[in-house]
Each structure stands twice: as structure tokens, then as C-alpha cells.
Amino acid sequence: MKKYIYSISILFFFLCARGQQSNPFVSGFDKTMPSIVLGTPRTVWIHLPNNNGGNQNTGKEHYPVIYLLDGDANFNNIVSITEFMSNAGLCPPMIVVGILHPARMADLTFGTDKETPGIVGNGDKFMLYVGKELMPYIESNYPTAPYKIFVGHSVGGLTVVNTLIHHPYLFNAYVSLDGALWWNDQQIVKDAKVTLANKNYKGKTLFMALANRMEKGMDTLQVQKDTTEGTELLRSNLEFIKDIFKTKTN
Numbered sequence: 329m330k331k332y333i334y335s336i337s338i339l340f341f342f343l344c345a346r347g348q349q350s351n352p353f354v355s356g357f358d359k360t361m362p363s364i365v366l367g368t369p370r371t372v373w374i375h376l377p378n379n380n381g382g383n384q385n386t387g388k389e390h391y392p393v394i395y396l397l398d399g400d401a402n403f404n405n406i407v408s409i410t411e412f413m414s415n416a417g418l419c420p421p422m423i424v425v426g427i428l429h430p431a432r433m434a435d436l437t438f439g440t441d442k443e444t445p446g447i448v449g450n451g452d453k454f455m456l457y458v459g460k461e462l463m464p465y466i467e468s469n470y471p472t473a474p475y476k477i478f479v480g481h482s483v484g485g486l487t488v489v490n491t492l493i494h495h496p497y498l499f500n501a502y503v504s505l506d507g508a509l510w511w512n513d514q515q516i517v518k519d520a521k522v523t524l525a526n527k528n529y530k531g532k533t534l535f536m537a538l539a540n541r542m543e544k545g546m547d548t549l550q551v552q553k554d555t556t557e558g559t560e561l562l563r564s565n566l567e568f569i570k571d572i573f574k575t576k577t578n
Contacts, residue, residue, distance in 0.1 A: 365453060365457040365460060373425070376423055377410075377411070423471075434449060438486075455490075486516065489504050492534060493524070494519070
């Protein structure tokens with residue numbers, strides 16, 4: 329499974345780097361459900377493996393589940409990747425749940441950030457919806473296995489890391505791609521410095537990927553000493569990664 333997470337993450341990162349596009353889904357079906365937590369109905373796109381008929385029949389097999397943020401932009405890509413890799417024997421067939429966001433920045437950020445005035449993150453409430461309403465619904469209605477993967481890009485990556493740090497029990501594996509860990513003066517990086525040493529992350533897998541945004545002639549050591557806005561995303565992720573290895577070593 330770890331080999332699969334690595335492979336799907338690399339492919340997903342490549343596709344995200346090409347730019348997010350809102351395309352109608354071509355494989356799967358949509359479900360709109362009321363949410364008591366959020367106070368408004370929410371829609372997700374769901375793909376069941378083709379060997380299950382790609383429909384809502386449960387059958388006898390049970391499948392790991394990918395919960396995908398920014399589902400409208402990335403659903404088709406991930407479905408294509410999982411089907412290709414499962415057909416090649418590189419991973420088990422997977423259920424894909426693409427989560428749609430009526431207000432993306434509100435769903436996928438936490439608190440406020442001085443660089444984005446007017447946006448108030450509602451991420452804690454959104455993740456309460458995911459954990460208390462969406463996941464139980466998926467597990468009650470579809471042939472799910474216990475293994476769950478959480479995937480997000482940019483502020484979706486911020487949500488993935490925030491969930492790992494504060495709610496590691498929700499998923500088995502976490503995939504952050506170009507995570508916006510700079511948000512709110514790198515608050516999640518600061519939280520992690522304390523939390524990593526005091527919580528049990530045994531059995532959890534984290535994969536992180538970053539696009540190379542460094543200026544020509546700059547390396548990661550120089551980036552970490554830089555203070556300009558252009559390196560903020562890289563610096564916040566590198567600081568977080570450094571803290572993970574410190575905790576692991578100590």
C-alpha cells in the first residue's frame with residue numbers, strides 16, 4: 329500500500345502542476361446529502377471500482393477509499409490513475425470520493441491570514457462534517473475496507489497536514505501536494521512542533537511533494553534562510569519536514 333501511495337501521489341502531483349480545471353466528472357455518480365454540521369446540503373462525486381461494475385451494487389469485495397479534496401478539479405484524474413494502476417496489479421481497486429467545495433477557501437483554511445483579508449477559514453467545522461457525516465455515510469452505503477487515504481493540493485494540502493497533526497485517527501495515509509503551510513503565519517508548522525512529540529502517529533503514512541519554485545542558483549539551504557514571500561510555501565514545508573525528522577530521530 330505504501331508503494332501505491334507513493335506512485336499515485338507522484339502522478340497526481342504531476343497532473344495538479346498542470347493547473348486545476350473544473351471539469352464535469354465522467355466516471356461515477358454524484359450524491360447530495362444534507363449536513364447538520366454545516367447547515368447546508370453537500371455534494372460528493374463517487375467512483376466505485378470498475379471490477380465492481382462501477383455502480384452502487386456492493387458485491388462481496390471491499391475496497392480502500394481515497395477522500396479527495398477539490399474533487400471537481402481532480403476527480404477524473406485520480407479515477408483514471410487508480411483504475412490504470414489496479415489493472416496493472418500495482419494497487420488494489422479503490423473507491424474514490426471527490427469532495428466539492430461551494431466555498432473552497434472557507435472549507436480548506438483555518439482562521440485568518442493577513443495576506444488574504446476577508447477570508448475566514450472554517451476548516452475545523454468542515455473536517456467535523458467529513459469525520460462525523462461524510463465518512464460514516466460512505467462506510468454505511470458502499471463496500472469500503474478500513475484503509476482510508478486523504479489527498480489534497482495547495483490549501484487542500486494544508487487541510488491534509490492539519491488533519492494529520494490534530495486528528496491522525498481519521499485516515500491511515502495522508503498526501504499533501506504543494507501544501508499551503510504558510511497560511512496564518514505558518515500556524516500549522518508551529519502546532520506541529522509541539523504536537524508531533526506528544527501524539528502517537530504509529531501506523532500513519534505521510535507523503536509530501538513540492539514543485540521546484542526556487543530561483544535559478546538557489547538550493548534548499550538558501551531557501552530556508554530566505555525571508556521573501558516567494559519562498560514562503562517552500563520554507564514552511566521544509567520546516568515541517570525538518571521537524572518530522574527531528575521527532576523521528578529523537
